[in-house]
Amino acid sequence: MIVATYNVNGVNGRLPVLLKWLAEAKPDIVCLQELKSPDERFPVDAIRGGGYRAIWRGQKSWNGVAILSKSGSIVETRRQLPGDPEDGQSRYLEAEIGGVIVGCLYLPNGNPWPGPKFDYKLQWFNRLGAHAKQLLGTGKDVVLAGDYNVMPTDLDVYKPERWANDALFRVEVREAYAKLLAQGWTDALRKLHPKERIYTFWDYFRNAYTRNAGLRIDHLLLSPSLAPRLEAAGVDRHARGWDKSSDHAPTWIILDDAKPPTKAVKKRAAKKIATPARKKKTKRGAV
DNA sequence: ATGCCTATTATTAATAGA
Helix, strand or coil: CEEEEEECCCCCCCHHHHHHHHHHHCCCEEEEECCCCCHHHCCHHHHHHCCCEEEEECCCCCCCEEEEECCCCEEEEECCCCCCCCCCCCCEEEEEECCEEEEEEECCCCCCCCCHHHHHHHHHHHHHHHHHHHHHHHCCEEEEEEECCCCCCHHHECCHHHHCCCCCCCHHHHHHHHHHHHCCCEEHHHHHCCCCCCCCEECCHHHHHHHCCEECCEEEEECCCCHHHEEEEEECHHHHHCCCCCCECCEEEEECCCCCCCHHHHHHHHHCCCCCCCCCCCCCCCC
């Protein structure tokens, strides 16, 4: 099963690029961010035509998130992050698809630092942390995928010193991300590629893409129950080079398909005998 | 420190993004 996240930077303006990528990559589940469209202008017909069901929460001009599914039905579980009823920004959407809870998020950019936008970012991060903890407590399979607007380490930035005081790289924000991971989440791309330079975003300015002046800010976090199923992870960076592309590239993981426990497994569990370790699979992913 | 580019919204300029 392929789960992907893609900040499309305008779902209507980028619709041909999105449909092209869906047809090529054939992801099972997709989290979209930055729809930049009110609900009534979400291109649901075109997306259905591409073979996907969808739920979305749009907003005029900015923000907006959607979850797409190729086969499994989508049962919406949340349309906003708990913790602030006054927050009207469309940045979180959550659904259950095939037994997996999928949280699609668009964390605030937070620039400029310091200032109210940065404060809002940290508050939003705190609310995400509280909700993430609650999700872990359920013991369910959960993936939190989206544009986190944070480069977790120096390895995730083409020029760390230039970004030191940017809201995407300020120490408070990196600490918030690390604190979230410490709850027990697995950063899927980093897990499989611990030392590789991986970017998911390249600025439109100064030919950033051709110079590979990028940032890794789009992340897929896996609950402990889901992490053992992680098989591959990567970025479809070639899509960033397409005409009229978003400034982000689609970022994806492959999860082993969940299999119901066999009779032998159930028998061992009943007798409290350890299940033999899973056979290690060859990694198929490329970045 | 700022512009570089690209989108949306509203009228050719402002705002936001990262």
